[in-house]
Each structure stands twice: as C-alpha cells, then as structure tokens.
Amino acid sequence: MVTRKDVAKKAGVSTATVSRVTSGRGYVSEEAREKVQKAIGALNYIPNNIAKSLTQNRSNVVAVLVEDLTNPYYLQILDAMEREGAKYNLIISLFAVNKNDIDMVMTGLIENRVCAIINLALFACNEKYISILEELEIYTVNIKPRNVGELRIHLNHALGIDSICAYLRDKGRRRLAYLAALGEELVRQDERLNAYLVSRKKYGLSEDDRLVVFANYPEERAFAVGYQSAKRLCERDVPFDSVLCMNDSVALGAMKYFQEKGFSIPAQVCVIGCDNIFMGQYVTPSLSTIDVETERQGIAYIRAIVRREGPRTEEIRATFIPRESIV
Amino acid sequence: MVTRKDVAKKAGVSTATVSRVTSGRGYVSEEAREKVQKAIGALNYIPNNIAKSLTQNRSNVVAVLVEDLTNPYYLQILDAMEREGAKYNLIISLFAVNKNDIDMVMTGLIENRVCAIINLALFACNEKYISILEELEIYTVNIKPRNVGELRIHLNHALGIDSICAYLRDKGRRRLAYLAALGEELVRQDERLNAYLVSRKKYGLSEDDRLVVFANYPEERAFAVGYQSAKRLCERDVPFDSVLCMNDSVALGAMKYFQEKGFSIPAQVCVIGCDNIFMGQYVTPSLSTIDVETERQGIAYIRAIVRREGPRTEEIRATFIPRESIV
DNA sequence: ATGAAAGCGCTAACAG
DNA sequence: CTGTTAGCGCTTTCAT
Numbered sequence: 001m002v003t004r005k006d007v008a009k010k011a012g013v014s015t016a017t018v019s020r021v022t023s024g025r026g027y028v029s030e031e032a033r034e035k036v037q038k039a040i041g042a043l044n045y046i047p048n049n050i051a052k053s054l055t056q057n058r059s060n061v062v063a064v065l066v067e068d069l070t071n072p073y074y075l076q077i078l079d080a081m082e083r084e085g086a087k088y089n090l091i092i093s094l095f096a097v098n099k100n101d102i103d104m105v106m107t108g109l110i111e112n113r114v115c116a117i118i119n120l121a122l123f124a125c126n127e128k129y130i131s132i133l134e135e136l137e138i139y140t141v142n143i144k145p146r147n148v149g150e151l152r153i154h155l156n157h158a159l160g161i162d163s164i165c166a167y168l169r170d171k172g173r174r175r176l177a178y179l180a181a182l183g184e185e186l187v188r189q190d191e192r193l194n195a196y197l198v199s200r201k202k203y204g205l206s207e208d209d210r211l212v213v214f215a216n217y218p219e220e221r222a223f224a225v226g227y228q229s230a231k232r233l234c235e236r237d238v239p240f241d242s243v244l245c246m247n248d249s250v251a252l253g254a255m256k257y258f259q260e261k262g263f264s265i266p267a268q269v270c271v272i273g274c275d276n277i278f279m280g281q282y283v284t285p286s287l288s289t290i291d292v293e294t295e296r297q298g299i300a301y302i303r304a305i306v307r308r309e310g311p312r313t314e315e316i317r318a319t320f321i322p323r324e325s326i327v
Numbered sequence: 328m329v330t331r332k333d334v335a336k337k338a339g340v341s342t343a344t345v346s347r348v349t350s351g352r353g354y355v356s357e358e359a360r361e362k363v364q365k366a367i368g369a370l371n372y373i374p375n376n377i378a379k380s381l382t383q384n385r386s387n388v389v390a391v392l393v394e395d396l397t398n399p400y401y402l403q404i405l406d407a408m409e410r411e412g413a414k415y416n417l418i419i420s421l422f423a424v425n426k427n428d429i430d431m432v433m434t435g436l437i438e439n440r441v442c443a444i445i446n447l448a449l450f451a452c453n454e455k456y457i458s459i460l461e462e463l464e465i466y467t468v469n470i471k472p473r474n475v476g477e478l479r480i481h482l483n484h485a486l487g488i489d490s491i492c493a494y495l496r497d498k499g500r501r502r503l504a505y506l507a508a509l510g511e512e513l514v515r516q517d518e519r520l521n522a523y524l525v526s527r528k529k530y531g532l533s534e535d536d537r538l539v540v541f542a543n544y545p546e547e548r549a550f551a552v553g554y555q556s557a558k559r560l561c562e563r564d565v566p567f568d569s570v571l572c573m574n575d576s577v578a579l580g581a582m583k584y585f586q587e588k589g590f591s592i593p594a595q596v597c598v599i600g601c602d603n604i605f606m607g608q609y610v611t612p613s614l615s616t617i618d619v620e621t622e623r624q625g626i627a628y629i630r631a632i633v634r635r636e637g638p639r640t641e642e643i644r645a646t647f648i649p650r651e652s653i654v
Numbered sequence: 655a656t657g658a659a660a661g662c663g664c665t666a667a668c669a670g
Numbered sequence: 671c672t673g674t675t676a677g678c679g680c681t682t683t684c685a686t
Contacts, residue, residue, distance in 0.1 A: 001384075001462065003663055014673045019665060026666090027671050046459065049438040050386060051663035053377045054678050057328075060439070061388070061418070069406045070605060072397065079396045082423055086431075091439065093388070093420040096409055104413070111376040112387070112418065132373065135328065223609045252609050259611040278397060282550045282579050283610055284586040330679055341657040346681060353682090354655050378679035381662050657686085662679105669674080 002043045011039035022047060053113065057136065061091045061114045062305060065105065067121040067218040069096045071249055073275040073294065074120060080298025081118075088306050090115070097121050098218070103129075110136065116305040119143045122186050122218070139305050151304035152313045153297055157274070158195035160290035160318030164244060164272055165199035167320065171327045173241045173270060175206045179229040179254055181217035181246040192246060192274065210238040217250070226253020234261065241269060242326070248273035248280050248289055255283070255325070270326040274318075285324030292318050329370045338366035349374060380440065384463065388418045388441045389632060392432065394448040394545040396423045398576055400602040400621065401447060407625025408445075415633050417442070424448050425545070430456075437463065443632040446470045449513050449545070466632050478631035479640045480624055484601070485522035487617035487645030491571060491599055492526035494647065498654045500568045500597060502533045506556040506581055508544035508573040519573060519601065537565040544577070553580020561588065568596060569653070575600035575607050575616055582610070582652070597653040601645075612651030619645050 008015045013032055020026040021036045028036075039045070053059040062085060066074045074094070082092045093114075097105050106125045109117055110132055116139040119125070125143055133140055141151050168176055178196045180187050187193050193212070201207060213229040220228075226245060230253070233240065245251035251273030255265060263269050265285050273280060273289040280287035293316050300314050335342045340359055347353040348363045355363075366372070380386040389412060393401045401421070409419045420441075424432050433452045436444055437459055443466040446452070452470055460467055468478050495503055505523045507514050514520050520539070528534060540556040547555075553572060557580070560567065572578035578600030582592060590596050592612050600607060600616040607614035620643050627641050 001663090005663080015664080016666080016674080017672060020672085023665085029671060032672080044459075046434065046437050048381075048384075048440065048663050050377060050380045050384075050440050051678090052665075054375075054381050054663080054680090055665045057375075057377075057678070059377060061420070069402055069409070070399065072399065075396055075402065078421070079423065082396070082421075086428075086435075089435065091388070091420055091435070093418055094405070094409075096406065101413075107373065108413075108416065108418070110373050113375065113377050132371075221605065223605060227609070249606075252606065256609040256611060256613075278548065278550060279576075279579065279606065282554070282583040284583060286583075328679095332679080342680080343657060343659095343682075344655085347656085350681080356655060359655080375679050378662090379681075381664090381679080382681045384662070655686100658684090660681105660683085662681090665676105665678090667674105667676090670672085 002045050003048070006043055007036065007039045007045050010043060011035040057113060058115045059113050060089055061093055061112065062116045062118065062302075063093050063095055063109045063114045065095050065097050065102070065117065065119045065121045067097060067123065068222060069094065071222060071247065072277040072279060073247060076277065076294035077120070077298045080295045081302055084299045084302040088302065090302065090305070097123060099123050110138070114138060116140065117143055118301050122182070122189060139308055141301060141304070150311065151300065151309050152311070153300060153316060154313050155191070155292050155316045155318060157192045157290065157292075157318045158198070160274070160320045161192065161195040161244070162199045162202070163320035164290070165203040165205060167322065167326070168242055168270070169203040169205060173327065174204070175208075175211065175240045175242065176200055177211040177213065177233055177240040177243045179226060179233070179243060179245045179250055180212060180214050181222065181225050181229065181250045183214055183216055187214065190246070196244060208238055210236045211240060217246070222247060222249035223253035223256075226250035227257045228253075230254035230257035242272070243269060244272045244274075246274060248275045248277045248287060251287055251289070252279075252283060255287070265325050266327045272326060276321055281323070288323045288326040289321050290318045291321050292316050329372050330375070333370055334363065334366045334372050337370060338362040384440060385442045386440050387416055388420055388439065389443045389445065389629075390420050390422055390436045390441045392422050392424050392429070392444065392446045392448045394424060394450065395549060396421065398549060398574065399604040399606060400574060403604065403621035404447070404625045407622045408629055411626045411629040415629065417629065417632070424450060426450050437465070441465060443467065444470055445628050449509070449516060466635055468628060468631070477638065478627065478636050479638070480627060480643060481640050482518070482619050482643045482645060484519045484617065484619075484645045485525070487601075487647045488519065488522040488571070489526045489529070490647035491617070492530040492532060494649065494653070495569055495597070496530040496532060500654065501531070502535075502538065502567045502569065503527055504538040504540065504560055504567040504570045506553060506560070506570060506572045506577055507539060507541050508549065508552050508556065508577045510541055510543055514541065517573070523571060535565055537563045538567060544573070549574060549576035550580035550583075553577035554584045555580075557581035557584035569599070570596060571599045571601075573601060575602045575604045575614060578614055578616070579606075579610060582614070593652050593654045599653060603648060608650070615650045615653040616648050617645045618648050619643050
C-alpha cells in the first residue's frame, strides 16, 4: 500500500506538505505542489479516507433514513442527493427503519461517525441519542421530535391540496375522500390530512367523517394499503366521487381496486396522489398528483450538510399536476 | 467522548481486555467480562468504528452499484441486502454509475476502503482498479470484465423466457416482439435477448428481425425507453401479438403507449416484463413478468461478503408469472 | 488470562 | 513556506 509517506519521500517533501496539497489548505509553493502531484501520479497513490475520518472524528457518509425503501419518492430525493453529494465527496447511504429498529440503526450510525443523518421517516429516534449526536456534531435533520435545530424542509402540501379542492369544486365534484394510509397516531405528524380537512371546508366539499380512511402504513406496503383503503371506503358506502391519497403508491393501489371493481376513472371517481413519482405518468389513466420538488429537496439537504447550516426553513411549493385520472 | 480507555479504567482492566470482550475474540475471564460490560453500560460507551476500520484497513460499508436508481428491482435487492447486512453490522450504500463516472465512483470507494463492491450495473470498471482492489482485499462481485473470481449470481432468464414462448405458442400467439432497451453493445452482456431468440425458434414463433427493438437505456429512463420502443415497434408495421420487455419498467412504459393507442391488452397485444417488481401487481392490467428471486439474491450477496466466498455460481431460477396482461 | 506498547494513515499545531 | 511531532481510538502481537 502506498501511503502519504511514500509520496512525501518520492517528492522530497514532508508528509505535512503532501497533506497541504491534497487538502488544498495551507501554503505550499508552486514547486512543491508540482513535485507532490507528480509523485502522486507516479505512485498511483490513493488516499485513505478512513484515516482522515479518524483524525476528524467524522466520516463522509450521509445517512438517509426512510420507513419504506420501496417508495420511489425517496429514490428521487436520493438521486438528487447523490449527484449533489458527489461534488463534495459525500457518500449517501439509505437505511430502512421502523419504529422498533430505529434505535439500533442510530447506534450503528453513531459508531460509524456518519457526518449527517437525514431522517425522512416518520419516527423520531430515542431522546437519549440527542446529546450524543450533539457532542459528535453529527448534522441532523428531522431527528429530534420537534425538529428544532437544523434545516427544516417544509413541504407546503396545503397549497397543492387547496388547488385540488378548488379544481374539483369547479368540476362539480363535491365528495372528495382522503386515504390517509397512516394510523391515527402517525397521521398527526402529517400535514396532509389537516390541509385536506381545511380545504374541503373552504370550498364547500362534503365534510363527512367517513370519507377519511386510516390504515397501517408503513407496516404494510403502500400499494397494498391503497388497495385495501379503497376497498374499505367502498364498503362504507358513503358516496364519493374523487379520492386524494397520501402518496402516489397508495394512489396506484387504490386505482387498482377501483379498476378491478369496474369503476371508470376519472368519470366515476377521480384519483389524485402525492409526490409526483415518475411512474405516475406511465400508468393508465396517468396519475394526477402533487409535485414536491424532489430535486430541490435533495440539493437543499446536501448544501445544508456541507455548510452546516443552522436553523432555517426551506419552503417547498406543492404544485397540483392534473393528469388523466382527474376530470 | 468516552473511549475504550475510559471503559478500561472504570472496569479496572486494560484496553486490550475491553477489546477482547467487545470483539468476542481471545480469552477473557468471566469476571473481567462482566466488569467491562457493566462499565460500558454505565458510561454509555459507543465504540468508534472508524478507528476499528483503520486498524483493519477496511470499513463496514458495502457499495452497491446500479445504473439506474429509479429501477425498483434494485431496491428490492437492496432491501434484502440491508436486512441481512444488519445482522453483520454492515452498511449498504447505493451508488448510481454511468459509463463516464464509474471510475470516479470506484476511486471514492477505494479511498473509503469499502469492504465490498457489488456491481449490479452493466458497465465494468477500468482494468487499472483490479490490482488495487485485490491488494486491498475488497470483495468484489461482477467488477471484473469477465467476472472471474468471486460469487457469480446467474439469473437463468432462459428458463422463464422458454416458459413464456411455450405458453404463447399454446395460446396461438406466434409473433412475440422483444424490447431490448439496451443499445447494440450493452445488449451483448444481456442473456435475455439470446434466450428470446433461441426460444422463439424452438417453439416456432416468428423469427422476423424487426421484432427486436433496441434503444439507449440506461441513458434514457426505463419508462421512456419502453414507451418509445413500443412506438417504434408499431411504426415498423411488422405484425406482432405480444411483447416481451427487458424489465418491468420498460414493460410499463410500453403498456402506456399501447393503451394510449387504444390497443387492448391482452386481447390485441400481450405484455410481459421481467424482474417482478411489486408495482407490476398494481397496474391495470396487472403485469405478467419473470420472477428472479430478489430476496435470495440480496441474501446471497451478503453471505458471500461475510464469508469471503471464493468463486461460486449461484443459479437463480427465473419463473414466469402470468397475470392479466397475458391471454 | 491480561497488560504494555507499537502501530494503522492521516491531520494540525507548532516551531522554524 | 515547510518539517517535526503528537495524537485520533482501536487492534494486536508479545510478554508475563
């Protein structure tokens, strides 16, 4: 293994000088820099990032926590994070967590001195980790229960949901159901339900309680939850003419149920999802949805990590995207 | 920060003994073990994995390389790898690579002394890395051009494709097209095309060359490739009554095109994908496909890494799964 | 069965 | 501008 020492010897300088040129910090004469670079090339030197991490007490791994690995929405964010992260030599790692194992995952991440933890999942971690995370200066997003501290990305779902309700009212659809997917506890952290309740009132849509269907996502896969929720909605036999879903996967599952039952979409029932996953454009009918700028979210996270940004809220505009699944 | 030294002091032993109990290697008296464990608990000690990695010249990160982050198929493998990897304290990291940046990614992985690289992508890395990977004893799968060396997972697509051709022949469908998605060079590494050519001959299906459509995946997104390929197939106006696709995402894209054009599926055209992604069950009509045991693949990779398995081939049975998209 | 001590490869404070 | 040196926290001989 060729190390900094070899490079230093070959270049006729000290290891400190080698460090100076590789890190780009500190003064190095042009002459020394050239010699070092030549030596690096000649020796085919590859730095050992682990050693570097040890001295800095921090690695270059960013952990992204999600509750559902199969949700394409997260992948779109990850994709953006990865491309942006590559610019800063950051490695992005995805972790699936559930209520039970999030603490185990956290322990692992701390042991590995990840440089940041972006919690996209619905679960908060145990309070006992907070002080450790702070001591180690691990940059966290959405780790603490109330998410005080670092960057907060606020998905302003209300905007998109408001547009949808307005749109439906104009089309004469007044019975919009909501498939919340989550159970009654988790749903409290989800703005969407509330935005739906506010908007349906605002635009004079039906306020029947039975139009809201809860379920047990993420314990159960999103597609299955959507399918089952649509079924339960039908069984309640409360009239409805359109369905808003917590995310696109749930919407796809719901659409499947409606289509199996012979409902015509959108004539009999409009279906609207949330997150604007690519796939939504390729189903039939194509899925109406709410775009939440996944690209921008991913980039914002990386920038915040790199700059170690303090408390700041980035507002994401949720935009209604009508497609074939809506009248 | 509490370190091994603190634990050692508190427990009244040396750091070496602490290491022995945490690693489980070497002799430790029951008494010492207990004292150490008590100290660890009392101090809330969290080991520093980076330091460990430095001494072993290897981290606990497994890198998985894919050419298309948005392909749910990879996610299903990743999911299995992650669950299995957690048992061994392994961190699984996903990387998107393309022909141009695979070398950059490789450099980064080597710098980080990842313990394994699983290349699920279609591109091989530059030869120059091979010797470094060997020297550092980085466990690799499918990194070397001919994949000599470690575990090889052989997806026996031929089996599934054979069943499909037999099935279609029995149904009187003799004009099966193939959407290869890849360009002419990459397609050579793909068994599917060849299996298709062999089986269509074997069962007396049409051998018209125009039934095969190439494209430029992964440069272009799979859905779009499928859509475009279906379009091109139609424009060739060669008769066809069924379409086999390189993967499920391509199939979904193709289905979209056919549905837009008013083809009825499966009456006028059967569509069959490959990989059995969950979503395939939730589109209408549900997608016929070839299952390739993603769970087993993921587990096999992790086991191979942990055991540092030598050359071995694991055969995956590709099983035809008929659904609504086929007669 | 246990402890002392020498690294692992790099960074950064300090001296020059 | 550059070199010396003391760690970073852990593992692992080598003695004992």
